[in-house]
Amino acid sequence: MAKIKYIEFNGTEHEADVANGLSVMEGAIQNDIPGIDADCGGGMSCATCHVYINDDEWFKKLPEKEMGEDDMLDQAFEPKSNSRLSCQLIVSDDLDGLTVHMPEKQV
Amino acid sequence: MIKTDVVIIGAGPTGLFCAHQLGIIGLRCEIVDNLDKIGGQCIELYPDKPIYDIPAVPKCTGEELTNNLIEQIKPFNFNFHLSDRVQELKNENNKWLVKTLNGKEFETPNIVIAGGVGSFEPRKFPTKSAEKYDGKSVLYSIKDKTIFKDKSVVIFGGGDSALDWAIELSNSSRVTLVHRRDEFRGAPASVQKIKELSDNKTINLITKYSIKDVKGNGSLESVEIKSESGESKVIKADYVLGFFGLIMQLGPIAEWGLNLDKKTIPVNTENFETNKKGIFAIGDICTYPGKLKLILSGFHEGALAARGCFKYARPDEKYRFEFTTASSTIKDRLGVKE
Ligand SMILES: Cc1cc2nc3c(=O)[nH]c(=O)nc-3n(C[C@H](O)[C@H](O)[C@H](O)COP(=O)(O)OP(=O)(O)OC[C@H]3O[C@@H](n4cnc5c(N)ncnc54)[C@H](O)[C@@H]3O)c2cc1C
Ligand code: FES
Numbered sequence: 001m002a003k004i005k006y007i008e009f010n011g012t013e014h015e016a017d018v019a020n021g022l023s024v025m026e027g028a029i030q031n032d033i034p035g036i037d038a039d040c041g042g043g044m045s046c047a048t049c050h051v052y053i054n055d056d057e058w059f060k061k062l063p064e065k066e067m068g069e070d071d072m073l074d075q076a077f078e079p080k081s082n083s084r085l086s087c088q089l090i091v092s093d094d095l096d097g098l099t100v101h102m103p104e105k106q107v
Numbered sequence: 108m109i110k111t112d113v114v115i116i117g118a119g120p121t122g123l124f125c126a127h128q129l130g131i132i133g134l135r136c137e138i139v140d141n142l143d144k145i146g147g148q149c150i151e152l153y154p155d156k157p158i159y160d161i162p163a164v165p166k167c168t169g170e171e172l173t174n175n176l177i178e179q180i181k182p183f184n185f186n187f188h189l190s191d192r193v194q195e196l197k198n199e200n201n202k203w204l205v206k207t208l209n210g211k212e213f214e215t216p217n218i219v220i221a222g223g224v225g226s227f228e229p230r231k232f233p234t235k236s237a238e239k240y241d242g243k244s245v246l247y248s249i250k251d252k253t254i255f256k257d258k259s260v261v262i263f264g265g266g267d268s269a270l271d272w273a274i275e276l277s278n279s280s281r282v283t284l285v286h287r288r289d290e291f292r293g294a295p296a297s298v299q300k301i302k303e304l305s306d307n308k309t310i311n312l313i314t315k316y317s318i319k320d321v322k323g324n325g326s327l328e329s330v331e332i333k334s335e336s337g338e339s340k341v342i343k344a345d346y347v348l349g350f351f352g353l354i355m356q357l358g359p360i361a362e363w364g365l366n367l368d369k370k371t372i373p374v375n376t377e378n379f380e381t382n383k384k385g386i387f388a389i390g391d392i393c394t395y396p397g398k399l400k401l402i403l404s405g406f407h408e409g410a411l412a413a414r415g416c417f418k419y420a421r422p423d424e425k426y427r428f429e430f431t432t433a434s435s436t437i438k439d440r441l442g443v444k445e
Contacts, residue, residue, distance in 0.1 A: 039224045040224070040400075045152060046224075047352075047354075059426075071292035073290060074264070074265050074266065074287065074352070075230060075266075075351050075352035075353075077230070077233060077315070078233050079287055080335055081335055082289070089207065104233075107230075
């Protein structure tokens with residue numbers, strides 16, 4: 001289990017306890033946290049679960065991107081070098097305390 | 108005005124198989140899709156990728172699945188209305204009036220929404236200033252490449268469309284290609300070609316930059332780009348092209364009063380009817396407890412929705428359950444000779 005903080009573009013903060021094995025995207029959807037659309041349901045084919053990891057230490061600590069994640073991020077709204085797809089971030093105890101920032105919009 | 112038993116919105120796998128089920132039970136339908144081709148996500152997003160979980164088909168690509176579904180409904184000769192989007196649904200005297208963007212009108216007792224996650228549209232630039240030039244000098248697809256002759260063209264993107272057009276237009280225009288990172292997702296041969304064209308200065312290649320602003324006075328003059336560390340550059344531009352792939356926009360479906368739940372339409376699983384009589388929703392767009400966004404679920408949903416349509420299309424007849432293997436009526440409809 002990990003406590004994840006989700007911060008909307010307008011600054012509204014949400015916190016959720018997300019069970020190990022779920023994705024950071026699923027943590028948001030199951031807790032009705034706005035700002036992550038996840039149109040493809042986690043299939044890495046929509047780029048509407050895009051988040052920024054503003055803390056550089058955390059960005060480095062996350063599991064590396066798999067093949068295809070950056071290609072999908074090219075198609076996201078305003079991708080940056082600290083962008084991730086939240087459906088690819090699988091929660092474990094190691095992610096306790098992670099903060100993700102949502103972009104202005106997903107589509 | 109086209110009169111029919113059912114209007115199907117969306118020609119993805121779910122809409123196609125529902126059409127088959129309608130044909131089998133003797134109903135007519137018209138199918139509308141805003142893409143210029145049949146097949147929905149399977150044809151637009153993964154035509155070459157193999158699918159492994161279609162019942163009794165161990166392996167087939169998105170394109171093969173689509174072609175087989177088209178083949179399966181051929182006997183019914185249903186009409187497709189492609190490159191057109193359903194905009195408006197209106198109820199009059201217990202019939203639905205359906206209007207499309209291109210001005211087509213249908214009258215029908217039943218509508219089946221098989222709209223997936225919505226209609227595919229190109230992802231546009233995030234910059235507000237680009238909207239003013241949209242369709243004129245800021246473009247997301249190319250219909251007539253002759254307009255770029257001897258012009259300065261700035262292309263954004265790192266996939267095949269961006270690379271292919273950069274290569275093609277470099278013959279007759281001054282091309283700048285801008286991409287947000289050093290790696291490209293296009294075909295290796297195109298990436299190689301772009302590097303060569305950049306080395307011999309045929310094109311101006313700029314990576315790790317993205318769009319900041321477009322500028323002009325009536326007509327477009329330049330585009331400003333920025334790096335993440337805050338540097339910016341201004342490039343002369345007559346045209347700016349963006350190729351960031353497709354996004355799915357729910358679009359008009361959101362305005363039809365269907366009690367949307369997170370971009371999906373709640374349905375009754377007995378017949379996949381929505382909160383409105385005669386409007387059904389199947390495939391990725393519908394939701395109910397336990398819903399799986401899989402093609403096989405869409406097939407089942409389409410079969411039940413088709414039976415639901417029968418009641419309103421043939422109010423004086425009783426639907427009779429029949430097997431395709433045994434029924435001579437069905438075989439007649441399929442044009443099968445024995
Ligand atoms: C990369 C990828 C891999 C996948 N792999 C599998 C797999 O292995 N197995 C599996 O079962 N599923 C897979 N899927 C999911 C599968 O493709 C979808 O479940 C399926 O396409 C849904 O079909 P559909 O007919 O409901 O919608 P779609 O295929 O999305 O088609 C909907 C159509 O409706 C049109 N439309 C929407 N609104 C309107 C409107 N207002 N007017 C006119 N037209 C409209 C759209 O343009 C679109 O063509 C995959 C998806 C992706 C992206
Ligand atoms: S949910 Fe679609 S890419 Fe993450």
